[in-house]
Every structure is written in C-alpha cells, then in structure tokens.
Amino acid sequence: MSAPVVTAPPRRLTVEEFLTYGQDDDRRYELVRGIPVEMPPPSERHQLIITALLHLFNRAIAERGLLYEAVQLGLQTEVDTIRIPDVLVYQKLADASAGLDARSGIVWLAQDTAVVAVEVVSTNRRDDYVVKLEEYARRGLGEYVIVDVGKEQVVVHRRPVVEDGKYGEVRVYRRGEAFGLEGLGGATFEVEPLLGGGTASKLVRAEVERLWAEEAARLEAESRAEAERRAKLEAEARAEAERQAKLEAEARAEAERQAKLEAEARAEAERQAKLEAEARAEAERQAKEAEQQARLEAEARAEAERQARTQLEAELARLRAQ
Template identity: 30%
Template sequence: MTQVLRQLVTFDEFISWYPENAQQRYELHDGVIVEMVPPKGDHEEIVGFLALEISAEIKRLKLPYFIPKTAFIKPLEADSAYSPDVLILNRPNLVNEPLWKKESTVSYAASIPLVIKVVSTNWRDDYLKKAADYEAVGIGEYWIVDYAALGGRRFIGNPKQPTISVYLLVEGEYQVRQFLQGDVIESPTFPELNLTAEQIFQTANM
C-alpha cells in the first residue's frame, strides 16, 4: 500500500481527482488517497472464482442482487471510500443511495448484503480499519479471504494458515467465525452456497 497524496481531501475531491479509465485502483482512507498494490494472479483467480460462484447462486435463487465491476462503499460520517474485491449489491435499495447514479457509491447497509476482501499485503486495513467501518455502516456480512495466511496471528491464530474469516453483524457488533481447509463456509446471505475453504484456496493453485 502506497499513499500517493498526503494532504487530506474530501470524498467529493477524491471522486473529482480519480483518473478516468485508471489502470491503478485507489481508495480513500480518512481523507488520504491510497494507491492499492496491484493484485497478483492468485488473488485475481480467487476473486474471479468467488464472483462466478456467487453470481450463479444469485441467478439460481432469482435474487435482486448483482456484482458491480467497480463501486465504492462510503461510510456516511467519514471521508473514506473502499473498493472491495467482491461487492454484492441489492438493486431495489439503490434508489435510496444519493451517490449511486453519478459516483457508483453506496453508503447504506440495506444496499450491501455481502462484502468480500481477498487479502494482500495491506492486511491490517482489512482486519482493522475496514472491519470497523463496515461494522459502523451496518453491513451484515463481511468475508476476509486470507489465502496466503498474511494476517497477523491475533487474527488467524498460531501457527498461521490460510483462513476465511466471516464477520457477521450481531446486535450492531461483528462476531467472527473462521473456516479452514475442508470447512464448509456458512453464509447467512447465501446459505446453500456449499463451498469449502479449501475449494476457494485451491483456485489459486490450478
């Protein structure tokens, strides 16, 4: 993670600054523009696999959800904007999102059934900052897919091993369940998804 602009900017300034047809991804963290580390091939294979599996489940269940190519989550009370690896949006609630039409940005939990982040070198943001902000927004389900066991031991245990952490909102606070190897992922948003952690991790080794 490389900070590219140290002076604080507002969300509106960030959107105005964002390069058109940018080849690089950027996020806004408390007013600081952050250049995201280019993803590795393994990372992208897992993102693609999850997007396909979840899209198939959305279609099978005829849910009013979709996965945008690029969109931001903006906590209402902060000058931050996050671009998750996989973001599931609830189409009917987008009429209530004032920033959706022009900025492809959502801020309300009712629009965001599930967020998935595949961990890269900026793992502290995923486990600490983004988890706290998504909890504040009220997002009901947040996955952290740590396929390379990069996260700190306080997050994924010792010895470290590939782990999927599923954060579920319970009475306004996240509670986390962790899934390893052959564990079947339990997702309230997609209760019949029937994917094991190992299936997801092996995608990067095919």
C-alpha cells in the first residue's frame, strides 16, 4: 500500500478506544503501537489488484467448499497494533455473533482464524517487507503474500517462526508463473493477470468464458458419450438380432433335420412293412404250393391205390376164373 500518514493523537490509544477513532470521517486508519496511522486511498491499479484478488480467492474458497472468507478486515497483530491487510482470508468463529456491535471488523489475537494476508506494495516497501512481515509471522499467520507491482513479482511467505518473527519458506513468482496457497486448499493463481492490471470484471468475464467453455465441453462430452451409448446399444441390438437369427436358422435346420429323420424313419418303416408284406406273400405262396403239392401227392396216392385195387380185382377175377 501507499506510505501511511502518522496522525499523532493527544495520547496513545488502546485497541478498544481505536475502534471508535475516526468514525466521523471517511478515512481509514491502522493502529501501530497505540498510534493511529491514516491509510491513504489506494491507486486505481492498487484497487484493481485488490478487487481481483478478492474475486479469485473467494472463487477458490467456493470451489473447494472451504469455511473461509476473503475480505478487507482489521487484523490485531500485537496488543496495541491493528493492521488492515489489502486482503485477509479468515474463518469466522461459530460464536462470533456475540458482541459484533462492539468488535466488528477485527480479527483478534485470541482468535486463531486468519490464514492468509496479502499486501500490495507500491511505495512503502519497508513496511510490507520488514515491519508487517515480522508482525504477521509473530501473529502465526500461515501465509503472507506480497504483490510487488514495482518489481513485478509475487512473494509468498510460509511456515511462520513465531519466536523469531520470520517465515521459514519464501518463494518468488514472476510473470508467466502461478503461485499456490496452502491456506486455500492448494489453489493456484497466475501472476500475469494481477501484475497486468486485469480488472475483476475482466477476470469474471474470463471466468464466465471458461465456465461456458467447460459447459460446452461437458455437453459435447455428454453428447459423445450418449452417441457412443446409442451406438453401443444399436450394436448390441444388431448382435442380438444376429444371435436370434442364428438361433432361428439353427432351429430351422434342426427342424429340417428332424423332419428328414422322420421321413427317413417313415420310409424305413414303409420298406420294412413292404418286406414284411412280401415275406407274408411269399409264405402264403409257399404254403399254397405246399398245399397244392400235398393235394397232388394225395391224388397220386389215391390213383396208385386205385390202380393197385384194380390190379387186385383183376387178379382175383383171374383166379376165380381158373
């Protein structure tokens, strides 16, 4: 932020007294070791960056279902010091509704709910890089981000060492890179839009375009999936029809085979019946011939007997004549 303006009151203020300080004007103040310090209004670019960060952070919070809010609130860093980061990410306490009228707008030392603070640097480099860094580290703030427009970089501080007022991890990101924040569930943010002065409206439009593109891609993917599903169903239907046709063809072939076997069986039965009939006819013929032969033999015997009797009678007659 821009260089602060020190306003010397008649005496140092307590935090409770500071809550009502300057309520009659439109200026904003920080309390630095009991002294109210006026915060000059941010430049247009400064404000654009803050608005963009609020949008990006709150979008990441919503996407991940985090119980956080990205706002501009006061943060008590020492007993008699209250800072107002350009962006503060904090978690509201479940019982924070009590006494809000007297203490609204401040995240207190007793509330270990602040997770990320952001300062946008323009001229007050020492305050942001040294003084506030030490205060935020001693406060135990998980991550402290410095957006440095002049140096065209974003510096992320992590792992506060409370007793030393330092951070154990410091990483610098430049244009073309993206920085991640553990306090926001690992969400990443590109440096270029911030340093390039991208407005929140542009970011929102880009976000809307991204969402529309994702929705179009989703609909297209669903359409492809539906087409594939329909094609699969049609292929399965064709396969089932072919299977049924094959089964029917096999059934017809089996029926024809059975019919052929039955016809062959009938033909064999008819042949057997014919053979049996021929056998019966032959037997009858042979019986008839045997009967005729027996009749002829009987007639021959009778003729022989007649001739023998005739000879006997003739011999008897001869003998009587003698």
